Amino acid sequence: MEILTDRQQQVLDFIRHHLDAHGLPPTRAEIARALGFSSGNAAEVHLRALERKGAIELIAHASRGIRLSAMAQEFTATATGLPLIGRIAAGSPILAEQNIEARYQLDERLFGPHADYLLRVQGQSLRDAGILDGDLLVVRCTPEACNGQIVVARIDDEVTVKRFERTGERVRLLSANPDFAPIEPATGAALVIEGVAVGVIRCGRL
Amino acid sequence: MEILTDRQQQVLDFIRHHLDAHGLPPTRAEIARALGFSSGNAAEVHLRALERKGAIELIAHASRGIRLSAMAQEFTATATGLPLIGRIAAGSPILAEQNIEARYQLDERLFGPHADYLLRVQGQSLRDAGILDGDLLVVRCTPEACNGQIVVARIDDEVTVKRFERTGERVRLLSANPDFAPIEPATGAALVIEGVAVGVIRCGRL
DNA sequence: TTCCATGCTGTTAATTTAATCAGCGTCCGG
DNA sequence: CCGGACGCTGATTAAATTAACAGCATGGAA
Structure with missing residues (x-):
């Protein structure tokens, strides 16, 4: 996809927004109103x-005949899915933009109440809980944890994944x-406590 | 959502199909043409x-002003995602409608070349490979397996998940x-060999 | 300088589309 | 037999929408 000018990018963003908000593409008049033309x-x-x-395809002689090209659609997906956190730069909040490797769309219904991000697990310390090196932990942001839950914890700026136990x-924090x-x-x-695990995903390396 | 008549269901299906195929809702005329009115x-x-x-919401004075209601959208998702296979009825093909418990939308990019369905793992025979009882195995349909891959195999009408080894x-079939x-x-x-595992998903019970 | 791409205003005609009115037939329960 | 829901034809009107043409201004490249 060729590079877009600022104004063209704004138009494309509005089309995406309209699609998202109303479930159908905008008309020329709606675009003009939104952009102030x-x-x-x-x-x-x-x-x-x-x-x-x-960036888009136009359908001739059809009202609202605008569709995002495959590439533009992909971009929408990567902007809305769950962020995958690889390494966490020291001192940065987990969800800082610099820590996001990619975004993946996952069905919310699979992972209980709500999921916020994916965290790549490093090391074998939870091996016997069936969580291996390289697995993606599905995490929900919350400071509250119950006994026995797998949690994402930060100790002195170091982020680790462990099993939580309070007496x-x-x-x-148990391994x-x-x-x-x-x-x-x-x-x-x-x-x-930065969050609790609500799921695990492993892909490849089976 | 109230029960729909056959004809109403056909109209709703066409709207979904049009949305899927063209990225925008149909006009009245397009619906009429498709249904033969x-x-x-x-x-x-x-x-x-x-x-x-x-089932839908109509946007007054807007061309193609049709949007699927939250419920109807949910149904679209369940019609297009990866099928979750729970128990496999004896003698039935794995993907038989009767075996499908639900459907979940998962990002294709996570699971390598292609994924076809989710299979709920029963038992602890792959425990040391980090695959526990109740996990969802992401499976790709293929009769070809390489040494060391986790495969879905059928032996005398019994379906099992094991590690494949050929000498x-x-x-x-190893545990x-x-x-x-x-x-x-x-x-x-x-x-x-019914398929090979390309991923694992665990939700809840961590 | 000239040419060209970008980015707009303003207008208009043709076409698409929504929305409504008037009817007709079938089937079903009261 | 009546009333009502469903399912449709056919025609009309008003409004929404696309698509085109003529201009104007700016800034960069040739």
Whole structure:
């Protein structure tokens, strides 16, 4: 897809937004109104340019005959799916843009209440819970965890995935692998629960 | 959503199909042509009925102003996603309608070349491969398997999931759990490879 | 400078489309 | 037999929409 001018990008964004909000493409007049043109022809010209550059397809003699090209559709998908977090840059919030490797559309109904992001698991410390190195953990952002849940925790700026266990005031982060020792943060240490796991996805390397 | 008459269902199906094929809703005239009406009014009346029953919403004074209601959209998703296979009725092909518990939309890009269905894993025989009881195996339909791949195999009408291993002419289906013995089908036994695993999904029960 | 792409205004004709009115036939339950 | 829901034809009208033409202005490349 050829590079778009600023104005063309705005038109394309509006088409996407309209499609999303109303379930059908806009008319020339609606585009003109949204972008502040006083002439519908301005929209027409932009649409021709977008078609020429391969961003959209125009259906002749059909009202609202605008469709996103395969490439433009792909882009919409990558803008709306669950973000995949690979490495977490030190000190950055998990969902910072720099940590997002890709976005994937996943059916919400599979993962209970709600899912917020995917986190690539590093290491074998949860091996015996069936969570292997490279698996994608489906995570819901919440500071509340129940005993036995797999949680994403941040201790002194280090993010880890462990099984949560609380006895009274004492919190422990357990591994599921005899080679790894449990973590017992010193009282007063900066332990933050960033989220709880609601699913696991493994692809390839079976 | 109230129950639809046959004809109303056909109209709704056509709207879905048109949306899918062209990316925009149909006009009254297009509906009439597709269903064989000679009057566009027949479509109009059907649309009113569909709106009254909550299947669609009509946007007044807008060409192609038809949108699927939340419920109807949900149904589209369940009609197009990957089928989840729970139990396989004896003797039936895996993808038989009776075996489908639900359908889920999953991002194709996650699971390599192509995925065909989800199969709920029963038992712990692949525990040490990180595949637990109740996990959903993402399966691609193919009769070809490579050494070490997790395969869906049918032996004498029984469907199992195992690790595939071939040495010359000898084929063995291995477990990943010392409590289970490998399966060595007698030469000439009806062993059919139904597909290979391309992913695993676990939701809940972490 | 000239040419061309971009980005717009303003207008108009032709066509598409929604929306409505008047009818006709069938089937079903009261 | 009546009333009502369903399913359709056919025609008409008003409004929405596309698509085209004539211009004007700007800025960059030849």
